[in-house]
Structure formats: C-alpha cells, structure tokens
Amino acid sequence: MSRTAELIAANAVREENPSDVEGYNELLTASVVDLVQRQQSLGIDIPNDGEYGHANVRHEHEWRVWEDTKLPEGKVIIPGIVSHATNVVEHPDLVADRIVRFADVVGRENVIASTDCGLGGRAHPQIAFAKLEALGEGARRATKRPW
Numbered sequence: 001m002s003r004t005a006e007l008i009a010a011n012a013v014r015e016e017n018p019s020d021v022e023g024y025n026e027l028l029t030a031s032v033v034d035l036v037q038r039q040q041s042l043g044i045d046i047p048n049d050g051e052y053g054h055a056n057v058r059h060e061h062e063w064r065v066w067e068d069t070k071l072p073e074g075k076v077i078i079p080g081i082v083s084h085a086t087n088v089v090e091h092p093d094l095v096a097d098r099i100v101r102f103a104d105v106v107g108r109e110n111v112i113a114s115t116d117c118g119l120g121g122r123a124h125p126q127i128a129f130a131k132l133e134a135l136g137e138g139a140r141r142a143t144k145r146p147w
Contacts, residue, residue, distance in 0.1 A: 029062060033069050055083035055090070055098065055116040063098075066105040077106060080116020081138065082131045084123060089130045095138020100145060108147060113139050 009031075014024045063079070071077065081098045082090050095113070102111045113135060119128035 029065055033065055037069075037072070055080045056085055060098075063101045063105070066102065071106045071110055076110045076112055077102060078112045078114045081113040082115050082135050084115060084117040084119050087123060087127050089127065090134050090138070092134050092137035092141055095134050096141035096145065099139060099142040103142070103147070108143075113142075 009027050013020055013027055017023070066077070079098070079102050081095055099111060099113050115131065115135070119131060122128075123131065
C-alpha cells in the first residue's frame with residue numbers, strides 16, 4: 001500500500017524538527033490507524049499478538065485514538081494493562097481504570113486485558129505472578145462497575 005498523507009506528514013515533522021516527538025507520534029498514530037483500516041477494507045487481516053503497550057507510561061494516553069476510530073465489526077482489542085517495563089506491581093484499581101477506559105470507547109465486549117509484553121525473562125517470577133494477580137483482580141473490579 002502507498003504511504004498515507006499522514007505518514008508523509010509525520011516523516012516531514014520528524015525531519016524538520018527531530019525534537020518534536022509528541023507531534024511525530026500523533027501523526028504516526030493517525031497514519032497507522034488509517035493504514036490498518038484501509039487494509040481491513042481490502043480484506044487483509046492484521047494479526048495481533050496482544051502487545052498494545054497501554055501500560056507503558058509513554059503510550060498510556062493512546063487509548064484516546066479509539067474515541068475517533070470505530071473498531072471494525074467482529075474485532076477486539078487486547079491492550080497491555082500491566083507493564084513488563086517496571087517491577088512496580090499495578091494496583092487493581094488502576095488496572096480496572098485502564099480496562100474501563102478502553103471499554104467505554106469500544107464496548108466492554110471488545111476488550112481483552114493483557115500484559116503489555118511478555119513478562120517471562122523480564123520480571124522476577126514472583127513479580128510477574130503478582131502482576132498477573134493484579135490483572136485478574138483489576139478485571140474483576142472493572143466488571144463490577146456500572147456500564
């Protein structure tokens with residue numbers, strides 16, 4: 001597929017002002033969403049391994065892309081809700097908040113909470129297990145909230 005106008009603009013921003021990381025990331029996100037939607041309209045399915053790094057503090061704001069983007073029928077998102085990048089175990093209420101953010105914009109039936117990347121080899125087994133416990137408890141708390 002040809003490059004979208006957004007991707008061309010993003011690359012121009014990056015070349016003109018390499019320090020404008022935020023502007024570049026916003027344009028790049030818009031470009032990727034447009035490209036994926038175009039591919040899906042042509043019948044090209046995009047495999048996803050579940051690594052949508054929402055729990056990473058540099059990407060946590062990116063759930064907002066779904067405010068302006070309709071999730072294709074029959075598709076789900078699998079956002080990373082707990083992070084591999086820190087040994088701090090997320091509180092279950094924070095996990096629930098993150099899940100609800102996505103559920104509010106794409107529908108609760110279209111969200112499967114996950115880790116933002118594999119925990120094996122990146123976190124001590126006890127920390128990884130505690131993160132998975134927080135993910136499970138946060139999901140339970142999210143489902144008890146009014147919708």
